[in-house]
Amino acid sequence: MSIKTIFLDRDGVINNEVNYLHKICDFEFIEGVFDALLYFQRLGYKTIIITNQSGISRGYYTENDYQILNRWMLGKFNERGVKILDTFHCPHGPKSTCECRKPKPGMLKKAQVRHNIDMTKSWMIGDKEVDVQAANAAGIHNTILVRSGHLIDETNSSAKFFLDSIQQSIQVINF
Numbered sequence: 405m406s407i408k409t410i411f412l413d414r415d416g417v418i419n420n421e422v423n424y425l426h427k428i429c430d431f432e433f434i435e436g437v438f439d440a441l442l443y444f445q446r447l448g449y450k451t452i453i454i455t456n457q458s459g460i461s462r463g464y465y466t467e468n469d470y471q472i473l474n475r476w477m478l479g480k481f482n483e484r485g486v487k488i489l490d491t492f493h494c495p496h497g498p499k500s501t502c503e504c505r506k507p508k509p510g511m512l513k514k515a516q517v518r519h520n521i522d523m524t525k526s527w528m529i530g531d532k533e534v535d536v537q538a539a540n541a542a543g544i545h546n547t548i549l550v551r552s553g554h555l556i557d558e559t560n561s562s563a564k565f566f567l568d569s570i571q572q573s574i575q576v577i578n579f
């Protein structure tokens with residue numbers, strides 16, 4: 405049995421965008437994120453986080469800093485009844501030839517194999533065009549860009565939907 409998944413970018417989607425965020429004290433959940441994810445759970449979706457973390461390769465923070473923040477975030481989700489199936493991060497920089505840094509689909513494809521995900525029934529919610537590009541390259545065509553993170557260029561985007569934040573995504577993902 406394959407599963408359907410909501411893939412989420414982290415910074416700008418789950419939490420307010422802060423450049424090279426790595427401290428718990430700088431992490432602020434975006435309004436409505438818990439309710440939206442609980443709603444998707446009720447619709448039978450799993451949730452997976454897919455995030456570029458080039459601050460690690462740039463030396464702004466360490467892999468361990470990332471893991472500490474990630475565990476804290478997952479704990480907060482857990483307290484609110486939100487289950488996150490998995491998280492994937494790319495620690496590499498823009499000049500790397502890795503297969504994981506978005507817009508490459510490496511993290512999504514790894515998730516697909518690990519969890520037997522039906523990409524045609526899955527969604528990507530991001531705040532950058534690279535999120536949409538990675539999704540499309542991995543066979544996900546249900547894509548949402550939110551305006552709660554980086555400035556997006558809606559006229560030059562291949563995203564299917566544009567919304568103010570993840571809070572509104574419950575109006576679009578309703579099946």
Ligand SMILES: [Zn+2]
Pocket residue numbers: 494495496500502503504505
């Ligand atoms: Zn990478």
